[in-house]
Amino acid sequence: MIKYLPSHEYARVEGNIAYVGISPYAAQQLGNVVYVDMPEVGDDVEAGEDFGAIESVKAASDLYAPVSGAVVEINEHLIDNPKLVNEDPLAHWIIKVEMTNPSELDSLLDEAAYAALCK
Amino acid sequence: MDQMKETCLHGRHVAQGALMSPFGGFDMPIQYAGIVEEHNAVRQHVGVFDVSHMGEVLVTGNEAEKFINHIFTNDLTGAPDYKIYYGMMLHPNGGVVDDLLVYKRNGKEFFMVPNAANIDKDVAWIMEVAKDFDVHVQHMSHLYGELAVQGPEAEKTMLNVLGIDCSDLEFYTFKDVKVDGEDVIVSRTGYTGEDGFEIYASHTLTQKFWDKLMAAGVQPCGLGCRDTLRFEAGLPLYGDELTDEITPVEAGFGMFVKFEKPEFIGREVNAKQKAEGPARKLVGLEVQGQAIPRHGYEVLNEADEVIGEITTGYHSITLDKNLAFALVKAEYSKLGTELKVRVRRKVFPAVVVKKRFYTPNYKK
Incomplete structure (x- = not known):
């Protein structure tokens, strides 16, 4: 299952784990990604709050957490190679969150609703 | 809110798929192929900007x-x-x-x-x-379109594509030429740190020039790389480095x-x-780490006191470093002074460097 925030972050859910990244639409709008400012493993993130930022050449954009929980892994490939986000944003998630309240997923956009938003 | 203005090339930008955004009251192209590609085209070959x-x-x-x-x-x-x-x-x-x-x-x-x-x-x-x-x-702003043809191949492009011989034009001079019976102003100027020309002509002629440049495969460039290029060359942008208050x-x-x-x-x-001696000065900063200093971010001294702020910052495309202009208290403006920049929750070390980061390739 994959769900989205209107601010273009996704949560791809496997069991109790959410892989959080940005949508292909957002990656395309941002253009060349040059840096991803990530939290540290063990940090808590809260649904709707910013947990980091993504920098393109032209601007910095805050990243918002779709769900609450603890960061169990960050995508270390993005440290040296942030442009992976442009190449395949769904494969190159940013953080992996162990969810504390999976019912938060219900209030996120499903694929059809998110696609409609990007039109 | 006033209605957004459009240049005489607006329809072409939209049709060519440029990413559009408001700038200075106009709906302007920010990028075509991408800021990095366009920036490199101007540094290495040639690019054209609509600066109408x-x-x-x-x-x-x-x-x-x-x-x-x-x-x-x-x-x-x-x-x-x-x-x-x-x-x-x-x-x-x-x-x-x-x-x-x-x-x-x-x-x-x-x-x-x-x-x-x-x-x-x-x-x-x-x-x-x-x-x-x-x-x-x-x-006379409404009467003119303006193109900037910029890059080491600009002179050749002006001649071969537009039929305008600029070999006799020195840096920061201009001439009046006739094209299709119309008056055109051509100057050896620009805002990129490269050799280049600016062309002031009627809307019709500006559109014709643009179409010829596109047909010849010249890279169309948006305001995104115009900003990264001028920044590397140490040129100010009104609103960032120059204001009513500076x-x-x-x-x-x-x-x-x-x-x-x-x-x-x-x-x-x-x-x-x-x-x-002024109380504050604009300096160049080279910033450590990957986070990019942006306009308005705080500059700190070693005691973590705020002593200034960033006016423009980028990851420099040509130099592959995080660089910024910052307006700081004058006592911190000496080359080599160690400072810090706050980027969101973190603080990164920075050092004062010359603000002309990239040595321009002007044809003098």
Whole structure:
């Protein structure tokens, strides 16, 4: 299952784990990604709050957490190679969150609703 | 809110799939292929920008030179015809109304090119100051399209694609040429740190030039890379490095303020700052780490006190470093001074460096 925030972050859910990244639409709008400012493993993130930022050449954009929980892994490939986000944003998630309240997923956009938003 | 203005090339930008965004009251192309690709095209080959949003004001009359020398910081006393000067119009308090180019056609005719974002303020100011002079001011922005053809291959492109021979044009000079029976102004100027030309022509002719450049495969460039290019070359952008509240002496552009002139608007405050040393100065910073310093971010000293702020910052495409301009308290402006920049929750070390990060390749 994959769900989205209107601010273009996704949560791809496997069991109790959410892989959080940005949508292909957002990656395309941002253009060349040059840096991803990530939290540290063990940090808590809260649904709707910013947990980091993504920098393109032209601007910095805050990243918002779709769900609450603890960061169990960050995508270390993005440290040296942030442009992976442009190449395949769904494969190159940013953080992996162990969810504390999976019912938060219900209030996120499903694929059809998110696609409609990007039109 | 006023309705967004469009240049004569707006339809082409949209049809060619440019990412559009508001700038200076206009709906302008920010990028085509991507900022990095366009930036590199200009540094290595050639690119073309639609800069038709820029303003054009013609000043004519018996006291035109006297008027220009009164309202403008650079010195055009006895200047050669067809020479171009960069400088500022200042408020009486020394802050910058706008920075602009002034083209001298002859002692009684000057062509001013101010920024789009300031055009209403500029024209009002020029009209106000002009009341006391025997001059005629014509606001002509709506009549002109403007293209900037920039890069090491610009001269060749002007000749081969547009049929305009620029080999005789020196840096910061211009000429009047006829194309299809119409008057066109061509200057060896730009805002990229590369050799290049700016072309002022009618809307129809601007569209024709654009179409020819596209057909020849010249890279269309948006304002995104215009900003990364000018930044690397140490050139200021009004609104970032220059504002109503920042003087050119503070911003480190005092070389365009000619104190030899006995009189011009804003002279007193700037002369005093120059003599006493300004309280704050614009510096270049090289910032460690991957996070990019952006406009408005805080600059700290070693004791973590806020001593200034970033005016522009980028990950430099040409130099592959995080660089910034920052306006800091003067005591922290010496080259090599170690400072810090706050980027969101983290603080990164930075060092003061020369603000011309990239040495321009002008053809002198």
